[in-house]
Amino acid sequence: MNPDKSLQEQPRSASGATGKYMTFKLAAEEYGLEILKVRELIGLLEITRVPRAPDFIRGLINLRGKVIPVVDLRIKFGMPTVELTSQNVIIVVQIGSTSTGLTMGILVDEVLEVRAIGEQDIEPPPNFQSQAVADFILGVGKADKRIIFLLDIDRVLSGAEASRVADAIR
Numbered sequence: 001m002n003p004d005k006s007l008q009e010q011p012r013s014a015s016g017a018t019g020k021y022m023t024f025k026l027a028a029e030e031y032g033l034e035i036l037k038v039r040e041l042i043g044l045l046e047i048t049r050v051p052r053a054p055d056f057i058r059g060l061i062n063l064r065g066k067v068i069p070v071v072d073l074r075i076k077f078g079m080p081t082v083e084l085t086s087q088n089v090i091i092v093v094q095i096g097s098t099s100t101g102l103t104m105g106i107l108v109d110e111v112l113e114v115r116a117i118g119e120q121d122i123e124p125p126p127n128f129q130s131q132a133v134a135d136f137i138l139g140v141g142k143a144d145k146r147i148i149f150l151l152d153i154d155r156v157l158s159g160a161e162a163s164r165v166a167d168a169i170r
Contacts, residue, residue, distance in 0.1 A: 017139040072106075
């Protein structure tokens, strides 16, 4: 799979991030995924490791006869790994377009809620002088006194990484 490069290069604005998000935790941080990208939530299943796969590819699961790769967001985001618990959830998402996209699972610590976040509650993504660091952040949502990093799931993996994930199921 080779994601559309033009999709990777389009600038994003925080106001374009308004909508409903499934929020989840990784360590002490909260993240949100556009609800339209979420296909389903599943409890922790047996994950089969893929030999020589990148560390962030946790492995493959068999979901009702379909083999789906699972990406560990903790590892992808450079966080320390922890022992899996009953709180861990696999969020099945669709990246790319529905017809040519990739269905994959993302392993998170805990799913919190579905929350509408309006334009007035979204700040632009942080600028760290290295756009590669924040490329996948649509904006920073404010909810009560909490911060929620709003993710563009299509950009969490680079084009090369998405290809490696797709290759894992071939």
